[in-house]
Amino acid sequence: MKDFTRYTGTSDYIVSEDLQNDVNVSIALGRPLLIKGEPGTGKTLLARSVAAGLGQELLTWNIKSTTKAQDGLYIYDTVQRLNDSRFGGNDVSNIENYIKLGKLGEAFARETQVVVLIDEIDKADIEFPNDLLAELDEMKFYIPETKKTIAARQRPAIIITSNSEKELPDAFLRRCVFHYIEFPNPELMEKIVRVHFPDLAEQMIQEAMTAFYQLRETEGLRKKPSTSELIDWLKALLAAGHNGKVDLQKNLPFLGALLKNENDYEIAARQRQAFQKRSAMTPFRR
Amino acid sequence: MVTPTEWLALMEALSRGFAGNSLVSFYHLSRSLLVKTEALFDHFDLAFREFFTGLEVPPEIFAELWQWLGQESLRREIGADALKDLPQYDWETVRKMFEERLKEQKEKHNGGNRWIGTGGTSPFGHGGHHPGGLRVGGEEGGGMAVKIAAERRFKGYRRDVTLDVRQIKVALKKLRHLRRTGSRLELDIDETVDKACKNAGEIELIFTPEHKNDVKVLLLMDAGGSMYPYAKLVDRLFSAANSVNHFAQFNHYYFHNSIYDYLRPEIDGRERIPTAQVLKELNPDHKVILVGDASMAPYELFMENGIIDYYDRNETAGIVWFERIASHFRRTVWLNPMPERYWRHPTIAAIGQVFPMFHLSLEGLDEAIKKLTAF
Structure with missing residues (x-):
């Protein structure tokens, strides 16, 4: 041994x-x-x-x-x-x-x-x-x-x-x-994110992770975003001074860091719109 | 397939204690040494579960035992020497003893060396020490490894069920035929040295064209009504073939059920191109992949004017066109999305006589491509 x-x-x-x-x-x-x-x-x-x-x-x-x-x-x-x-x-x-x-x-x-x-x-x-x-x-x-x-x-x-x-x-x-x-599950991913960004605001991590995994599950994406793209995206958010200040449920800045395909971009945008419409219609359930 | 080399590597790893005493480690170790593609991980999981499930403690005694073992866990500290002195049993003995002891034992028992309990040195129980003992429940034991296998997390990577664009592209990349074509970019060292010797040391650089893939592909796809359930699959095949950028030439056409006098360049367009013209323009080197369920009414295939589109006429029967295609091109295959058990259908059987037919799965695609590249 x-x-x-x-x-x-x-x-x-x-x-x-x-x-x-x-x-x-x-x-x-x-x-x-x-x-x-x-x-x-x-x-x-x-x-x-x-x-x-x-x-x-x-x-x-x-x-x-x-x-x-x-x-x-x-x-x-x-x-x-x-x-x-x-x-x-x-x-x-x-x-x-x-x-x-x-x-x-x-x-x-x-x-x-x-x-x-x-x-x-x-x-x-x-x-x-x-x-x-x-x-x-x-x-x-x-x-x-x-x-x-x-x-x-x-x-x-x-x-x-x-x-x-x-x-x-x-x-x-x-x-x-x-x-x-294997693609990291959310727990492992959180650890990875924390290693890269020790000072990231807690709420930011949670929101980014939710948005990220939601995006990955979008049907029909040609290239799913992966760990390195998540890291790049967080880097961009931090550089733009978004740490903890942006509501990722509402909008996703720098989507281009996550999706590298025009087609995927459109699919994701459409899905987010549908999602927002749905959540706007049922305000009490959420 | 596991080869002797791989088996011996596993034996070496086990004899050197790399798996520790944990079945979970054994699971990972044997998987990484025996299985070399994630596509077969699921098969491995199934086999592992099949084999090791029997070694778990039967559920009926498990529930009662778990109560005995339940809360307390007073782990006794034992030195390594003492550990060595404990009697060693093999699996069979341990299991037999366990069952006998279970019959005798009437109550909870912790910290001892005989009864089933926690924190002791009897060969049975949980949270205790015994090399080669039987563990009952707990966070990590035999059951855990089987559970990992039972999760079947690699189901999605199986080659015989899933087909995504990327996988198809990988398969299509095997279609190649290297030939020196294009502009002269590569330095031909042998020629250069030869030339320099002939010139008495005066160097003259000789260039030669690079090796390039010379494969031309023709994809003919059935867009008929019965293909509707497979539309997504065919679309994936098309977008993969279309984006493999190493083909020297890639042509594609659509047809309805069977090929007649005309082919369609667009899936739902009105434009038509005479099939005869396509055959004339493309040389026999093209590798032809036909995709379709080959299922139709027999008259559609065998009769003149059997075409399904009401306003259309065909002077030549579909099967004749298929035979022409098969004899014009040197390499042709037919990919059928329908499972093989349906292939006794008369039109499928007839078309299967004309083209080598393969199932439209990754495995089938691999086989088809072997056929296309064979000499």
Whole structure:
């Protein structure tokens, strides 16, 4: 048990107990932790919190649609070498001058354990995760150009996030510990809000939460607002000096911070109107 | 499917004590090691509940016991050594002993080491110490884990029932065919090195077009009356396909029940386009997805002038048009929102002979897309 309970969350990131456990299981078993969940539920922030909580460095590898698995291991800069051979510069005969380690390669080469975040793996090509299987299993790779093997001295803690825009291959999933971040229930959300805004007026929190969850339940929204949008919205309200002064039952300022789609905007506006009409008609029941 | 690798990982985790002694921890641990998609969490919940429900204390003795255990909870402080010395029982023994002891015991009993009560070291009761003991009720015990499973919070993530725009988009993204097209933007290193060698070291950069998705999609949707219950579903499929921006070309048309001489570009517009023209304009590379319940009166499908719209005439029977479509395009599938058990209906069966038919659920969509991308 001793080597197990290592990560217990940080003061700026509220983490559920089973997520804590999954982080620790993944570190103890030396398997990557795959995090999925609605956009804006703090998948990326988790890695930051794990690194901070363990007191280790965080190496972030942001994945784009053009990212290749090789980029995370090392890059052999042929063009630079070609250029140097033509115009002079570095020692062209030493190929190592032109090998640059990627984020994963860097993590393996470190003396101490680090946390590696492979962010938004689903952005890459469908084959991308498959190209990393051996490297993630054995935590080492071979560079044919220099005939050297880079092996991890300390198995890094690897956290992979996915917005499930593409499905991940089975062979890859098999090697992961999987955690799905559920959308926080109101109690947990309140805790999260309090961590971000310790001075928020009590009545403001309650009203904002009610409005927020009401909005989320609106039928037909293309993109439901999530935690990060709620935080942004509260930030906007605070910046505009609305702390505790605005009646959120009556109007919702800065709706654009919560809804990012024109269509959703209209739907929400219509629903609020209907709601207000209803509450205006039955003043005694409320 | 759980693979041996995953099973062994769970065994390793358990042997290292990661689940503690709590069934709730075991629930989460086994789920995160064995189940790798939220779509299957609900299946896991069902299986978990099925298996572990039997291990709960039967309700009839529970009520009486709960009274004994009720208010007092004087937890006895025991050192770790003492804890070790307590007799160890396996589950079966504990259960048997529990039932026997329950027969003997006639009253409330707390703080002891034999009877069922609170705060003691007998293997039974609540709020006490006994490694491997039977817990009766309380805030967190076996029942809690089963309760979590029984809540079935992941029901909404199942792939065989729900279909939202985003999920359809994910499925449609698998439709792709990479090919080098467009302007030359990517540096072709091999070519560049070759060229530089040939030029005796003089560098000449060679560029090549990027890999791009070359998939063209044609979506044909039934907007007939019997499709009304599925209108929302079809609409979602359409808006997903329409917003997947990696198709090289996306065309869509509507039809009523069956396809005849004309197709409609708008769902309720009057505009019509000859089906023959569509077939002429689109090359056979298009992946064709037809959506419809394929349910109609047999004459609508098999007869000339069988068209349901009273003022319309069709010189060619619907089934002939379907056959033409199937032979013109290399890859076609039919998505049917009706459950498979209804597919023996004559027109569904006939259309199923022409196009590979799949159920319009995420699973069916996945299968259909496999069919569309197969070589």
